[in-house]
Amino acid sequence: MSDTPLVVGIDLGTTNSLLARVVDGKPQLVHDGKDHPVALPSAVSWTDEGELVVGRNAVERAPLAPQRTVLSVKRLMGRGLADLSPAARRHFSAELVEEGRQLIKVKIGERAITPQEISSHILGELKRRAEAGLGQEVKQAVVTVPAYFDDAQRQATRDAGRMAGLEVLRIINEPTAASLAYGLGGKDADGVIAVYDLGGGTFDLSLLRVQAGTFRVLATCGDTHLGGDDVDGILVDSALALLAEQGVDVEQAGPRLRAQLREAAERAKIALTDAEQTLLAVKDPTQGINLELALTRAELNRAIDPLVDRTLDLCRKAVADAELSVGEIDEVVMVGGSTRTPHVRTRVGEFFGRTPHTELDPDQVVALGAAVQADILSGQSESDVLLLDVTPLSLGIETFGGAVTKLIMANSSIPTQATEEYTTPEDGVTAIDLHVLQGERELVQDCRSLARFKLKIPPMPAGMPKVKVTFLVDADGILRVHAVEARSAAEAEIEVTPVHGLTEDEVDQILEDSYTHAIADVQLHQRIDLRNESRTVIRAARKTLGEAGDGLTAEQRAAIEGGIESLEALLPGEDNPAMKTALEALNEACEPLAEIVLDRAVSAALEGKSLSEVQ
Structure with a gap:
């Protein structure tokens, strides 16, 4: 066995998750003990007896046990119930509940389980399969996230890795990983790449400047609730409408029918990638269901056009944020299983005025790129590629009157830090409440609360305290805030745990529970x-x-x-x-x-x- 530290790349996807490594200078999926690629659907289910089922078998259980099965848990990472639209909530057949600090959980029987823990089961299964194939323990990984994931979602991803027994060395943006996989950043490269990533549940558009072996993200735009799952949802709604016309009480049928229709919709969508027409068919005599809905590719194209329009609107915004024109984009890379749809490729090509890259498997390209970054971090790569990611949203602090002062602006290269000096508006203040926010709006009520902490100071007249607040964003996009009052030397520091995130103790408790059982x-x-x-x-x-x-x-x-x-x-x-x-x-x-x-x-x-x- 080699003494070389093994660092793997993991694409923790909404629909599917994969694990890869670099072998002889080339990234490839790791194979398990049965010589199958280490890739599985991002699905977790529990039997009535409490047995855990992960991957393909969990997907197959979804129509039979929808309320004990969780698909697309990535949509819940780092979120509160208030963050989810009604359509997003309907995607989950299992009950969603919210506990202290707006912590969202999934109700399975009598248990309420965090999205981080559910994701850790997916990561743990990838780890187990990889170790069976490699014959050595997998301890360290680079994990990818959508470019638009905020601090809360990135921290939740790191927590999930820790629960699975993985040290997450770096969290990198999926589009950045895809660019690495395509190898578009050689020493002689000089240009701008647009990475269009339409997966199962998320969409991202990233613009990257590639120059002399250096990648720099110029701008990102995205939507964490836009992807292939939404296409399935459109088809499911059409099927439900047809069943209602046939006299079926679709509300009475419940989550089982919706799960059956979602599975059939996904099959139909995939079939129309190559065929001009297909059937969306569901037969369930126990519910009196005998559905055969004829679908053509043209009908699918019309159905998904509004979704594609939404992605192209975000593309326009990213181009504007980068202060570029569409004509200045040199390459377009397609990522994510939903980009297999011919109509999506056509519309994207028309928007950018060039044929997009589709040479690599769009489902594997992110994992392969993560493996490239993992190889760099392990010290084994001879690559001189340098990654400079950016903050997806502005970071700031609440000031008097409910306003927000931004310290780090959106699309700032990371790692980065910024410092501002504040004082008190009133006499005799003994504690300053520091409220950390994320967003582009100017008022607290319109931004996302990340954390609160207090800085205790001696009482002084108004205007006398000099409080320096420093925001530090590390290479993973994780935020730390430090505050110090210059006259008294009082200080306080926090690594931001979002109001709906897990504390260190909660992560430890989940880990302890996993050891106990x-x-x-x-x-x-x-x-x-x-x-x-x-x-x-x-x-x-x-x-x-x-x-x-x-x-x-x-x-x-x-x-x-x-x-x-x-x-x-x-x-x-x-x-x-x-x-x-x-x-x-x-x-x-x-x-x-x-x-x-x-x-x-x-x-x-x-x-x-x-x-x-x-x-």
Whole structure:
């Protein structure tokens, strides 16, 4: 095993999450112990017994257990309920609740779970699979976030990594990572790149100046509630309207129907990437549902045009913020699974007046770029690329009368710091309440509250105290605020924990809970794996029995059927060793059946051929 520190790149996406590393100078997805890419849907579900299910199996559970399944948890990271529109709330079938400090949680049964903890399960599964394939522990990572993620959302992402047992060395913007993956920043490069990133739940447009191996983000614009999920939502609403016309009480049908329709809508949308028409079909006799909605690509294009228009409006804003014209954009890079839609590519190409780059897999490009940055941080890369990200929104402090004084402006390069001096408007003040805000408006009521803390000072006449307030934003976009009163040397400092974020103690408690339940969690994970493998073997055995069972003896058939019955009886239980033994017995009983299938396949391949042709 190499002594080289292993740092991986992780794309913690709204719809899918991936893990990559650099091998021999090239970024690539890490493969797990079964030689599958370490990539999984960003989905988490809990069974009625409390078992945790992550990834593809969680997605498959969504139509059956929508209120115990969370999809697109990234939409909730660092948010309060007030931040979510009614449409955004409808996306979640599970109940959303809010606790102290506007901390949003997802209600699963009797438990209320933070988005950070849910995301940590996704990161933990990526970590587990990567370690199985690499044969070594994964401890450090670079994690990507949308460029428009604010301080609260970035801190929530860092907390999720810590809960998963990962030291997050750097949080970088997804568009910046995509640019690294395309390698558009060589020593001789000089120009402006527009990175158009339309994923499952977020949209970002970043403009990057590339010059002599240096990336600098000139401007970013985005929407954390705009993506492919919204396209699915439009199709779901159309399907619900049709069902209502057919006399179905869609309100009575509840979240299960919406989950079934969302899954069918995603399949239809993907199908229309290549086909001109398809069917959005859902059949559920238990609810009296038999839906077949014909969709054409032209209809999909018309449906998504308003969403594309919203993205292009944000593109215009970013270009204006960077004080550029569209004609000064040299390259356009497409990122995110939703950019596979031909109509999106066409509209973006028309807006920028050039054909966008689509050479790399849009679902992998962010993870690959994160791996490049991870390689740089590990000290193994010979790259001389320098990343200079920017603050997405202005940062400031409340002043007398409810006004906001901005210390760090939007699109300032980070790391950065700024200092301002203040005094008191009244006599005898003994504590100054420092209110940290984020936003572009001028009044406190119109900006986002990040944190409050107090600076205690001796009583002095109005105007006498000299309070220096320093804002420091590190390379991850995390804000620290320091205040000192010059005459008394009183000082106070805070690393901003947003009003709806987790405190250090809360993160520690979640970690402690995970340690306390570690053995039980491992057993649950093993049970889930055994059940999944058992169901796969049972399905295959039944299918092959129907196709080639006529070649078995009565005893052989009875052994297979008995093995299926025994294994199925154990699936609802919790006896892992018995389930494993029954699975091995069924596999052994199926060996004669496998030989028959193989013999018939060889015979079919040789049929009609002479000996010389075979030789």
